Amino acid sequence: MPEARSPLGAFAQSVTNVIDGPVTWFRETIVEPNQQKSVWYHQKFRRVPTIDQCYTDDAVCKFEAEQQFRRDRMVDNEILSILRLRFEDCMMYEAPDHMKKCTPLMDVYKKAEENWFIKYGDLGAYMNAKSAYMKQKHRMIWERRHGPVGSGMKTEGDHE
Template identity: 65%
Template sequence: MEGRNPLERFVNALANVVEGPVVWFRETIVVPNQKNYNWYHRQYRRVPTIDQCYTDDMMCYFEANHQFKRDRMVDTEILAILRQRFEDCVHYESPDHMTKCKDLFEQYNQNAENWFIKYGDLGAYGDVRAAYMKQKHRMVWERRHGPVGTGMREATAVQG
């Protein structure tokens, strides 16, 4: 401290006078009383899904529809993040990107397929009832003909 010039000591003393109370207030009052938030967005409680609602319960349908739309927005954002990660990897690993970014590409394709299974072909105004009917039709198809995309099975026995 002896080697410092008087101007530097004056500036440091002035900074301690101005900054000292602010640091003390933050360390003794703000930080101990601060709550630890792990989430930076609002958490909604899960409401009953459409298959748990009665057919004439419009409030349950309304809540299930809003939850479905929130879930669709979240899933769409997750898919956008995965797509951006893959594009960044391709950009960064440019000449040899298909060997280094293969895992990201497969992960994105799997999630895009799952997103399309749940939300695809519903359109902009698709609601929870249409998605539920889509899921029901898919399950009936798979029970009758096997996985979607394998084609229809031939009738093996005479139905009657």
């Protein structure tokens, strides 16, 4: 700290040191070393059982699975948004050669978009973990009976 230029300044500095000194010492030696350094926007949640692993009468497990589903959906939405922005930035930056240079980004974005739609598409505004699980189950049954979605249906002679 700079030296006070006047006797009144020296007195004010000594009063400040008497009042602030113990508080500063306590914060620097006790409080700060014992704090956990975590960033508030990187909160990590533990993974919980999915909706198919919950018993039918376990409301707490269902609630946790629902919250996990919502967090996963928000993360998937953000990933898709980031990929879309990267593709759009590439289009703006690389013009007029953007069709050639941005094709890998477009392929990644289209694949992520397809995967998002497979999981969350056509579930409506009030989607929940159970409806997404049922959609996945129905898709697996369809693929077992008819082959991958989009490849055409198997005929009677195609069954193994």
